[in-house]
Amino acid sequence: MLVCWPDDFIKQLILIFNLYILLPFHNKCHGYGKQIENCGSLQGTWYNQLGSQLILVHLSDGTLEGEYRTSVEVEIGDAGTSHSIVVGSAPYLAGASFGFSVVWNGGQSTTVWTGQCVVCLGGHEKLLTTWLLHSMSSNCHEKWKANRIGRDIFTRYQQKPGPRKDLDTHIPEQPLNYSFSIEGNSKSFVKVKNSKGEQRWPPFTERRNFDLLKNARKRKKNTERREHRKKEPPKPPPCQLAGTWYNELGSEIILNYDKSGLIKGEYRTAVEREEGTAGNTHSRIYGIGNYNEPNTTFGFHVVWRRGASVTGFVGQCFSTCGLDALDKMETLEVNWILWQGIDKCQDHWRSTLYGINTFTKYEQAAGPRQKENTHVPNRAGEDIEEEVPASDSSHSIHDRHLAIISTRTLLFSATSILLICL
Structure with a gap:
């Protein structure tokens, strides 16, 4: 028995299949276009997940x-x-x-x-x-x-606070809740209560001792190094x-x-x-x-x-x-x-x-040499595999999705013919 489908139903079916075919390709093209546009230059300011700034x-x-x-x-x-x-x-x-x-x-x-x-x-x-x-x-x-x-992942937006050029901060923030004695022992600052019973950190003058003690410790280390160098053998040549x-x-x-x-x-x-x-x-x-x-x-x-x-x-x-x-x-x-x-x-x-x-400075094994006008590995006897030129590599995603479209189009055409002939 021959069954004929209504024309409107067939048109709607064709439209659905077209959307099914083109939508994934549109999304990929959109991403591909953004990659070309946004990754064309690394110029600018970037931030990683730890708060570091890269300009x-x-x-x-x-x-x-x-x-x-x-x-x-x-x-x-x-x-x-x-x-x-x-x-x-x-x-x-x-x-x-x-x-x-x-x-x-x-x-x-x-x-x-x-x-x-x-x-x-x-x-x-x-x-x-x-x-x-x-x-x-x-x-x-x-x-x-x-x-x-x-590994690091850098973005153009800030992921975490850190030193910034526009804030005139250039190194990691040094902890204020630690103080160092000249002898090298360390202890944490402890929150104290004020007259209202509120907990607070010690006053700035006390925290400032962190820098003073650290500098004193550094001077002591430098003195120890100088004394130690007198006993050390001479430095190796440059x-x-x-x-x-x-x-x-x-x-x-x-x-x-x-x-x-x-x-x-x-x-x-x-x-x-x-x-x-x-x-x-x-x-x-x-x-x-x-x-x-x-x-x-x-x-x-x-x-x-x-x-x-x-x-x-x-x-x-x-x-x-x-x-x-x-x-x-x-x-x-x-x-x-x-x-x-x-x-x-x-x-x-x-x-x-x-x-x-x-x-x-001496040769440990044979290889390509400037003086011999050889510049790449010795490929004699190796199987040569066909490769995509580097200039076309950025279009590989585009080509793959064109192939997917062709396959889906063939399937769609065959399906449409079967539906119309049923």
């Missing part, structure tokens, strides 16, 4: 400069006496990977961040980042305890960061270090996770350190394949490392974090790889 200037040469005001520090004074300078590599394209470095307290420690700008739920762009903090070690054997790792270095995998780095503290150079990696991920030539190095104290910490970044991924290196230059007393040599002891590009905020957990390298 970035996105320069035309592909670098980042700015200021960082941290709201936290492991011990009082670790962050220095003012805000810190930011140096980094900007994303090549909207939503591509980036990285930046901050040197704390004259090189006593350095942090590198790697990450990506992603538009999350609610339409707000966020900087999803992983950080690696390296604290200065007295010698090579102490490096095992020098590193901390974590480590020359500039020059050509090689790691245990065969990678080559060429570093230039100027008096402003900027580190620039070239990186030729001997390894890559997949064919082509290192790009078609060497990559640029950009970082920061303390030029006047060459044995302190430093950090630099390497952007791979126009921002498809970025690695942040942080470490220290040692001038007296070696296997024994007769084998003293300069080494760069570094830890690194590699950020791989992600498509959505929920993938933050799988974005980062971590590792350790030791660089020396």
Whole structure:
């Protein structure tokens, strides 16, 4: 028996199917458009979940400069006496990977961040980042305890109070409810009752003793250090960061270090996770350190394949490392974090790889070399997989949803024909 459906019913059915097909695509296009618009530049002020303030200037040469005001520090004074300078590599394209470095307290420690700008739920762009903090070690054997790792999420709106440039506050707020004696003992301030029976903190003059006692304690420590230095062996010679270095995998780095503290150079990696991920030539190095104290910490970044991924290196230059007393040599002891590009905020957990390298002035293994005009890993005999060009990577979401639309359209057409013919 042939059953004919009313024309109005068929039109309504077609309209519902059209909405079903186009609505998900519209939502994705809307998010994609916001990513291009809002993540096109990192210029401006950002705040993380701890209350720290990050001010970035996105320069035309592909670098980042700015200021960082941290709201936290492991011990009082670790962050220095003012805000810190930011140096980094900007994303090549909207939503591509980036990285930046901050040197704390004259090189006593350095942090590198790697990450990506992603538009999350609610339409707000966020900087999803992983950080690696390296604290200065007295010698090579102490490096095992020098590193901390974590993650930050920066937004353009404030998530928590902290030091701010416009308020002329630049370092973490020092606790007023603790006082330090010259001998190093500490005790908490205790709330006292006033004449009305109300609890209150001690008067400002009493809290001010916190600074006075802390300064006295610092003077005592400095005196003890001077006395101790008289008994210490002489300092190791300065480590020359500039020059050509090689790691245990065969990678080559060429570093230039100027008096402003900027580190620039070239990186030729001997390894890559997949064919082509290192790009078609060497990559640029950009970082920061303390030029006047060459044995302190430093950090630099390497952007791979126009921002498809970025690695942040942080470490220290040692001038007296070696296997024994007769084998003293300069080494760069570094830890690194590699950020791989992600498509959505929920993938933050799988974005980062971590590792350790030791660089020396002599070659430890074969690899690409500037003098031999080789710039990428040896790919002879490897299977070459087809990859999407970096310039088209930002459109991958758009292409996937076009494919979904085509599939749904075919299903819709087949369904419509069956309904009309029933």
